[in-house]
Amino acid sequence: MRRSLRLLSLSACVAAALAAGCKSETAPPADGAAAAPAAAKPAAAAEWNAAVDAFLQGYFERNPVAAANAGKHEFDGKLPDYSPQALQANIQWLRQQRDAVAAFGDDRLDAGQRFQRDYVLSTIDGQLFWLEDSGFAAKNPSFYLGDLSPSMYLTRPYAPLQQRMAAFVAYQEALPKAAEQIRGNLKGPLPATYIDLGTMGFGGMAQFFKNDVPQAFAEVKDEALQKRFAASNAKAIEAMQGLADYLTQQKPQATQDFALGADKFARMLKATEGVDLPLDQLKAAGEADLARNLAALKSACEAFAKGQTLQACVDKAGADKPAGGAVEGARAQLAGLRQFVVDKDLVSIPGTEQAKVEEAPPFNRSNFAYIEIPGPYEKNLPSVYYIAPPDPNWPKAERDAYVPGKADLLFTSAHEVWPGHFLHFLHANRSQWKFAQLFVGYAYTEGWAHYTEEMMFDAGLDGATPEIHIGQLTNALLRDVRYVSAIGLHTGGMTVAQSEQLFKDKAFQDPGNARQQAARGTYDPGYLNYTLGKLMILQLREDWTASRGGRGAWKAFHDQFLSYGGPPVPLVRGQMMGGKAETKLWTAPAVGAPTTAPAAAPAGAPEAAAPAGGAAK
Structure with a gap:
C-alpha cells in the first residue's frame, strides 16, 4: 500500500x-501472559x-x-x-x-x-x-484532509441515497466555516510540499464537488433537498477552492522547513508507537533491512534477467502489466490471494466479507493505493480498495510507468486485502472490547500489512518464482526507503531531492512515485512505520514461535497477534511474551549463519524459514 x-x-x-x-467488555487474558x-x-x-x-x-x-x-x-x-x-x-x-x-x-x-x-x-x-x-495544526494540511473527506456519504451505502444526500448537504453547509478556521490556522510561510499537498487535496475536493457529486445525487427527487444541495454545493466549491488558492498564494514564500528534529521525532515514536530505541539503532535497523532486500533482489534478478542491471530487471518485471489496468488487475487477484491463505492455512478468516476494488476519487490520489473499511457500528457494508490513476498532467512515459507490473500489484493487493488490512479489520471488528475496534495504531496496521507481503512469498505465493520475488522485494524496498527517508528528512538534514533520488536508486521507483514518496515523507513522518512495524512483528514471531513449534505455529501466532485490535506493537509483545512492553526489532542473520529452526512447516509450504529477502530460498 x-x-x-x-x-x-x-x-x-x-x-x-x-x-x-x-460497550465495556474486558479483554481476555492474552495467551502466554503472566498468570x-x-x-x-x-x-x-x-x-x-x-x-x-x-x-x-x-x-x-x-x-x-x-x-x-x-x-x-x-x-x-x-x-x-x-x-x-x-x-x-x-x-x-x-x-x-x-x-x-x-x-x-x-x-x-x-x-x-x-x-x-x-x-x-x-x-x-x-x-x-x-x-x-x-505543530501540524498550524502548518500541515494532512491534519485536516482526512476529516474533510466526503467518501462516506458517496461510497458507503449505509442508508438510502436521499438520507445520505441530506447528511452530505449538512456536511457541505459546514465546510465554509471549517475552511475559514483552517485558513486561519495555516499561517505561512509553509513548506513547499505542504503547499502542494493542500493545493491538490483542497483543490481536488472543489473539482470533485463540481464535476462528480451532482451526478451522484441526481436521481433524488426531493426538490427542496435538491435546492438546498445546489446552494451548499456552490458554497463548498468556493470554500475548498478558496483554500487551495490561498495555499497557492503562499508558494513565493515556500520553505523547506518541514523537519521535526531528532528530539521531536523520538517523542513521536514514543508517544504514538511506544518505541523508545535510540535513533541510531533505529536507523541502523532500517539500513540493514534495505541492504538485505537489495541483496535478495540481486539474487532474484540473476535468475530472472541475468546480466542486466537491477533497474533493467525491475523494469522487465514491471513491463508485465495487469490486463485491463491496475483496477481490473487487482480485482482478478483477490480471489486467488484469499484461496492461497485458506489452502496454506496461514491465518483464520472470520466471516465471509469481500472487498471491492475501485478507482480512487480525484481528491485522494496522493498515493497509489489504499483501502476504506466501514467502522465497527456498520453492518453488511463493503470495504473498498482504491487505486489511483496516474496524474494526467504527467508525460505519457511517466503515466505508463506509474501502473505497476502484475507481480508488484499482487503484493499491493496482499497488503490491502488478503491477508493485510482487510483481514486485520475482520479480526479487529470482532474484538470483545469495542475500544480495540476503534483505535488502531499506524505501526500495528501497516506493519501487519507489510509483514504479510513477505510472509505470503515465504509460503510460496504464485510459485515464489524470481519474478514474483521481485514484486515482493520492490514493495519491501519502497518501505525501506520510506523508513530511511523519514529519519533522514526529519533528523538528518536530508533534502526532498535527495529522498526522491533514493527512491529511484534503491527502491527503483518511477519518477512519479518517487516524487510522491519523497514529498509524503515531509508531511507524514510516521511512514517509517511500515518497516518498523514489520521488523517488530518478525522478531515477535520468532520469539513466540520458538517454544511452540517454529513455523508450524505461524497460524496460531497470526491469530493471536490479530486478537488485540491495534495497540502499539511493544504493548502486544508484553502480552504475548508474558513480560513488559518493549521494542525489539528483527535483523537478518549474518551470511552463512543458520536461520530460525523451521520445525513443522504448514502443509505445502516451502521449507525455508527465513523471511523473504533474507537468505536464499
Missing part, C-alpha cells in the same frame, strides 16, 4: 478511534468501564467525523471545531482524561484491564502528540 489505511495523524486517528462503541492476579473488585471494574465509556463519549462529541465513520450516524454532516480555542480545549480534555485513566493503579485492575488501561493511555499520548507537540 502506498498510503496508510487509517493514518494516525490526528484527523485519521480520530476517525479510527472515535467510531467506537461504548493473572485475583479478579478486580466489582466496584473497581465498574468504575473502569465507566471511565472508558466517558472517554469514548467525549471523544465522539469532539470528533464527529470519526464517530460517523464508525457508524454513529447521529453525527452525520458534522465537522470538528478547528478554532485555536477548540483545539486547546481538546488538549486540556485529553490531559484530564489521561489523568483519570492513569489513576487506575495495578491494584485496582485485573490483567486484562491493565492491558486496556495501557492501550487507552497510549492512544491518548498519540493524540496529544499530534494535537500539541507536532
Whole structure:
C-alpha cells in the first residue's frame, strides 16, 4: 500500500478511534501472559468501564467525523471545531482524561484491564502528540484532509441515497466555516510540499464537488433537498477552492522547513508507537533491512534477467502489466490471494466479507493505493480498495510507468486485502472490547500489512518464482526507503531531492512515485512505520514461535497477534511474551549463519524459514 489505511495523524486517528462503541467488555487474558492476579473488585471494574465509556463519549462529541465513520450516524454532516480555542480545549480534555485513566493503579485492575488501561493511555499520548507537540495544526494540511473527506456519504451505502444526500448537504453547509478556521490556522510561510499537498487535496475536493457529486445525487427527487444541495454545493466549491488558492498564494514564500528534529521525532515514536530505541539503532535497523532486500533482489534478478542491471530487471518485471489496468488487475487477484491463505492455512478468516476494488476519487490520489473499511457500528457494508490513476498532467512515459507490473500489484493487493488490512479489520471488528475496534495504531496496521507481503512469498505465493520475488522485494524496498527517508528528512538534514533520488536508486521507483514518496515523507513522518512495524512483528514471531513449534505455529501466532485490535506493537509483545512492553526489532542473520529452526512447516509450504529477502530460498 502506498498510503496508510487509517493514518494516525490526528484527523485519521480520530476517525479510527472515535467510531467506537461504548460497550465495556474486558479483554481476555492474552495467551502466554503472566498468570493473572485475583479478579478486580466489582466496584473497581465498574468504575473502569465507566471511565472508558466517558472517554469514548467525549471523544465522539469532539470528533464527529470519526464517530460517523464508525457508524454513529447521529453525527452525520458534522465537522470538528478547528478554532485555536477548540483545539486547546481538546488538549486540556485529553490531559484530564489521561489523568483519570492513569489513576487506575495495578491494584485496582485485573490483567486484562491493565492491558486496556495501557492501550487507552497510549492512544491518548498519540493524540496529544499530534494535537500539541507536532505543530501540524498550524502548518500541515494532512491534519485536516482526512476529516474533510466526503467518501462516506458517496461510497458507503449505509442508508438510502436521499438520507445520505441530506447528511452530505449538512456536511457541505459546514465546510465554509471549517475552511475559514483552517485558513486561519495555516499561517505561512509553509513548506513547499505542504503547499502542494493542500493545493491538490483542497483543490481536488472543489473539482470533485463540481464535476462528480451532482451526478451522484441526481436521481433524488426531493426538490427542496435538491435546492438546498445546489446552494451548499456552490458554497463548498468556493470554500475548498478558496483554500487551495490561498495555499497557492503562499508558494513565493515556500520553505523547506518541514523537519521535526531528532528530539521531536523520538517523542513521536514514543508517544504514538511506544518505541523508545535510540535513533541510531533505529536507523541502523532500517539500513540493514534495505541492504538485505537489495541483496535478495540481486539474487532474484540473476535468475530472472541475468546480466542486466537491477533497474533493467525491475523494469522487465514491471513491463508485465495487469490486463485491463491496475483496477481490473487487482480485482482478478483477490480471489486467488484469499484461496492461497485458506489452502496454506496461514491465518483464520472470520466471516465471509469481500472487498471491492475501485478507482480512487480525484481528491485522494496522493498515493497509489489504499483501502476504506466501514467502522465497527456498520453492518453488511463493503470495504473498498482504491487505486489511483496516474496524474494526467504527467508525460505519457511517466503515466505508463506509474501502473505497476502484475507481480508488484499482487503484493499491493496482499497488503490491502488478503491477508493485510482487510483481514486485520475482520479480526479487529470482532474484538470483545469495542475500544480495540476503534483505535488502531499506524505501526500495528501497516506493519501487519507489510509483514504479510513477505510472509505470503515465504509460503510460496504464485510459485515464489524470481519474478514474483521481485514484486515482493520492490514493495519491501519502497518501505525501506520510506523508513530511511523519514529519519533522514526529519533528523538528518536530508533534502526532498535527495529522498526522491533514493527512491529511484534503491527502491527503483518511477519518477512519479518517487516524487510522491519523497514529498509524503515531509508531511507524514510516521511512514517509517511500515518497516518498523514489520521488523517488530518478525522478531515477535520468532520469539513466540520458538517454544511452540517454529513455523508450524505461524497460524496460531497470526491469530493471536490479530486478537488485540491495534495497540502499539511493544504493548502486544508484553502480552504475548508474558513480560513488559518493549521494542525489539528483527535483523537478518549474518551470511552463512543458520536461520530460525523451521520445525513443522504448514502443509505445502516451502521449507525455508527465513523471511523473504533474507537468505536464499
